[in-house]
Amino acid sequence: MADNNDLTQRRGDADDVHCRHCSLRSLCLPQSLDDRDLERFNAIVRRPGHFKKGSLLAREGAPLHSLLVVRSGSLKQVSHTGGREQLTRFFLPGELDGLDTLRYPGSVRALEAATICDIPYPSLDTLATQLPDLRTQLFRSMSRTLREDRLLMGHFTHQSAEQRLATLLCELSERFRRRGYSAHCFRFSKSRAEIGSYLGIAMETVSRVLGQFQQQGLVTTRGREVRIHDLAALETLARGDRLMMLSPVPAVPESPEPRVLPLTAARGGDGRAPHRRLGR
Numbered sequence: 001m002a003d004n005n006d007l008t009q010r011r012g013d014a015d016d017v018h019c020r021h022c023s024l025r026s027l028c029l030p031q032s033l034d035d036r037d038l039e040r041f042n043a044i045v046r047r048p049g050h051f052k053k054g055s056l057l058a059r060e061g062a063p064l065h066s067l068l069v070v071r072s073g074s075l076k077q078v079s080h081t082g083g084r085e086q087l088t089r090f091f092l093p094g095e096l097d098g099l100d101t102l103r104y105p106g107s108v109r110a111l112e113a114a115t116i117c118d119i120p121y122p123s124l125d126t127l128a129t130q131l132p133d134l135r136t137q138l139f140r141s142m143s144r145t146l147r148e149d150r151l152l153m154g155h156f157t158h159q160s161a162e163q164r165l166a167t168l169l170c171e172l173s174e175r176f177r178r179r180g181y182s183a184h185c186f187r188f189s190k191s192r193a194e195i196g197s198y199l200g201i202a203m204e205t206v207s208r209v210l211g212q213f214q215q216q217g218l219v220t221t222r223g224r225e226v227r228i229h230d231l232a233a234l235e236t237l238a239r240g241d242r243l244m245m246l247s248p249v250p251a252v253p254e255s256p257e258p259r260v261l262p263l264t265a266a267r268g269g270d271g272r273a274p275h276r277r278l279g280r
C-alpha cells in the first residue's frame with residue numbers, strides 16, 4: 001500500500017539551495033566531502049519546500065524509501081500501542097530521520113512549520129559505495145542515533161519525573177549547543193502534553209515539576225522559551241545525585257539577548273529566518 005502523505009504529494013524541488021551553502025552542513029552527511037563529491041551528493045537531494053505544522057511526512061509502518069533531514073523547524077514521531085498514542089522521538093535542524101529501521105516505527109509529522117531535505121535511499125546507497133567518506137559519516141550517524149536513543153530510554157526507565165524532565169532539558173541544551181546556539185536559552189515547540197507523552201508522565205506532572213524547577217532557580221519559562229540558570233544542578237539531578245534546594249533567582253535580564261535558535265525560524269539552507277510568535 002502506498003504511503004500517501006504530504007511529502008509524497010510533492011517530491012519535486014521547491015528551492016535550489018545547494019548543500020555547499022547550507023548552514024547545517026557541518027552536522028549533516030556531506031560534512032567531510034570535497035567540492036567534487038559534494039556536487040554528486042547535492043544532485044540526489046530533493047527539497048520539497050515548506051510544511052506547515054501537523055503535516056504528515058510518513059505513516060507508521062510504512063517502508064522507509066528515503067532519509068529525511070530537518071533544515072528548519074522540527075519533526076515529531078508518534079507511535080500507537082494498545083490504542084494509546086505516544087510521542088517517541090523528535091528531530092531538530094540538522095538531524096536525520098530514517099537511520100535505524102526499515103519501516104517507520106511511528107508516524108512522522110511537522111511539530112511546527114518546517115523544511116526538510118529528502119534523500120532517496122537507493123541513490124544514497126549507490127553513492128555511499130562510491131564515496132568512502134560519505135559511507136563513514138553515514139555509519140557514524142547511525143551509530144550515534146542508536147546509542148543516544150538507547151541511553152535516553154534507559155535513563156527514563158529508572159528515573160523519577162524530576163529526573164526525566166531534567167534529563168530532557170540537559171539533552172536539549174547539548175543538542176542546541178552542538179548547533180552553535182545558546183545552551184542556556186532556547187525555544188522548544190513541544191506542548192506540555194507532548195513533553196509528558198515523550199517522558200511517560202502526565203501533563204499535570206510536567207507543569208508541577210517545571211514549577212518546582214523555577215522555584216529552585218534552575219530554569220524559567222515563558223511560553224515556549226526556556227532559560228536554564230543552573231545547568232550543572234540539572235545535570236546533577238539527571239544523574240540521580242542528591243540536589244540541594246536552591247533559592248529562587250530573578251529572571252535573566254532581557255538584554256543582552258543570547259544567540260538562540262527559534263525552531264520555526266531556524267536558519268536552514270536558504271539562510272532565511274521568518275518571524276514567529278511564541279505560543280503557550
